[in-house]
Amino acid sequence: MRAEGNRNGSGVKRLLTSNEAIAEAVKIAKPDVIAAYPITPQSPIVEKLAEMVESGELDASFVRVESEHSAMAVIHGAATAGARVFTATSSHGLAYMFEMCWWIAGSRLPAVMAVATRSIGAPWNIHGDHTDIMSLRDAGWIIGMAESAQEAFDMTLQAFAVSEVVNIPFAVGIDAFTMSHTAEIVEIRNAKLPERRQAYRILPGMEVAVNAVTMGEARMKARYDLAIDLEKSAEVIERTDGEFGSYGGLVEKYRLEDAEYAVVMAGGWCGDAKDAIDMLRDEGVRIGMLRLRFIRPFPEKAVKELPSEVLVVDRANTGIKGILGMETAACGVEVKNVVAGIGGLDVGIDDFYRLFGKFVDGKLEKVEWLI
Amino acid sequence: MDLSPILSEATVASAGETGSWRNYRPLVSSELCSKCGNCIVYCPEGVIFEGVDSVEIDYRFCKGCGVCREVCGQKAIEMVPE
Numbered sequence: 130m131r132a133e134g135n136r137n138g139s140g141v142k143r144l145l146t147s148n149e150a151i152a153e154a155v156k157i158a159k160p161d162v163i164a165a166y167p168i169t170p171q172s173p174i175v176e177k178l179a180e181m182v183e184s185g186e187l188d189a190s191f192v193r194v195e196s197e198h199s200a201m202a203v204i205h206g207a208a209t210a211g212a213r214v215f216t217a218t219s220s221h222g223l224a225y226m227f228e229m230c231w232w233i234a235g236s237r238l239p240a241v242m243a244v245a246t247r248s249i250g251a252p253w254n255i256h257g258d259h260t261d262i263m264s265l266r267d268a269g270w271i272i273g274m275a276e277s278a279q280e281a282f283d284m285t286l287q288a289f290a291v292s293e294v295v296n297i298p299f300a301v302g303i304d305a306f307t308m309s310h311t312a313e314i315v316e317i318r319n320a321k322l323p324e325r326r327q328a329y330r331i332l333p334g335m336e337v338a339v340n341a342v343t344m345g346e347a348r349m350k351a352r353y354d355l356a357i358d359l360e361k362s363a364e365v366i367e368r369t370d371g372e373f374g375s376y377g378g379l380v381e382k383y384r385l386e387d388a389e390y391a392v393v394m395a396g397g398w399c400g401d402a403k404d405a406i407d408m409l410r411d412e413g414v415r416i417g418m419l420r421l422r423f424i425r426p427f428p429e430k431a432v433k434e435l436p437s438e439v440l441v442v443d444r445a446n447t448g449i450k451g452i453l454g455m456e457t458a459a460c461g462v463e464v465k466n467v468v469a470g471i472g473g474l475d476v477g478i479d480d481f482y483r484l485f486g487k488f489v490d491g492k493l494e495k496v497e498w499l500i
Numbered sequence: 501m502d503l504s505p506i507l508s509e510a511t512v513a514s515a516g517e518t519g520s521w522r523n524y525r526p527l528v529s530s531e532l533c534s535k536c537g538n539c540i541v542y543c544p545e546g547v548i549f550e551g552v553d554s555v556e557i558d559y560r561f562c563k564g565c566g567v568c569r570e571v572c573g574q575k576a577i578e579m580v581p582e
Contacts, residue, residue: 236506296501328501336510343505344515351505358501 140318147281147308152177154285161212164192164203168222170309171245197222201229208238211330220247234269239292245309256473257305259444272424274395278313283374295362304397379428381420388417395421405481469499522564524579530554532576539568
């Protein structure tokens with residue numbers, strides 16, 4: 130993948146929400162087929178893409194479907210025939226397409242999906258947390274989490290390049306509203322994506338059965354191969370990130386070099402948490418952040434290099450624990466774990482400052498909920 | 501990347517001849533069968549074909565679900581234990 134600078138080597142700066150930034154990136158990726166069903170807060174992504182198709186700016190088939198299950202089924206079918214494909218969803222939409230998410234991953238088809246991460250009911254809630262996208266983590270997808278509109282733009286383009294090399298679908302997560310509907314300055318850079326490639330294509334006239342019934346041996350092998358290839362995709366993610374974006378690969382290390390205390394987080398709220406880290410740094414506290422840019426493959430190597438005092442702040446839970454807290458602990462790291470910001474409950478700079486202060490003072494329980 | 505679990509011949513999947521799973525075998529009476537084709541359309545495995553005197557079933561893949569017997573207007577199909 131290669132960045133194509135505009136005239137002076139850089140891109141055009143525009144004021145865009147993360148939703149709009151993703152739509153601009155998709156336009157540059159030139160997908161053949163887009164299928165989507167509207168759901169808050171993702172809808173502006175595909176509305177923008179629909180406008181681009183309508184106006185002729187983007188030469189793609191936009192398939193209007195009656196459900197998210199069909200959206201994923203359509204891009205699954207199109208990808209099988211060799212089309213570059215995109216969809217976007219959130220929350221209940223992701224829940225509704227959950228089955229097909231497993232099919233497209235198991236079929237080893239490249240695809241890109243944006244997820245504007247939103248709480249899943251009940252009770253009814255349209256606001257941000259990471260409950261929805263975390264449910265994808267067993268399905269065999271690459272799962273990235275952007276922190277800014279710029280990163281959402283860059284990661285979406287990286288997603289097409291990575292997915293089509295490793296034959297694994299790629300989900301790009303952006304936080305509901307704080308990113309999806311919040312405008313930031315984004316540098317729109319043209320990119321030269323390689324030609325679409327994939328492990329196999331099924332075209333009319335071919336006599337072949339796709340995903341016919343298997344017994345345990347074949348299914349086990351397919352699942353093992355996918356798990357191994359998902360781990361190996363880290364190399365491709367890091368290489369592609371180096372070519373276009375340079376965020377640090379699977380993780381971003383923020384003020385970690387000499388840190389005694391480390392905070393592990395993912396997503397849009399990391400920006401506010403970094404401000405709180407800066408405040409504590411000004412007071413002489415050696416604290417930093419490991420921002421997980423990817424949930425799958427999980428950045429195990431970077432997690433294992435953390436200092437001994439680790440706090441994981443989660444926006445999604447499994448039982449009483451946070452999901453990233455559990456994942457980090459599974460790498461053999463002793464963690465304190467806080468679950469916060471569910472259903473869009475605001476966690477601001479001051480909240481992070483107080484929370485991190487409590488962590489540094491050794492006053493946090495093993496697992497706490499910031500209610 | 502090994503694609504063999506995903507892609508297979510159009511007729512024999514990696515699970516092999518699934519007819520071995522069958523507990524009941526559909527038997528077609530050539531006297532009663534009118535070759536209307538209803539069972540051909542309804543067979544979920546697509547393993548019933550038009551024969552000379554009656555429809556014919558590919559027992560290598562018939563799992564014995566009995567849908568053909570249910571949809572047969574002539575009551576020409578009987579399910580017998582294997």
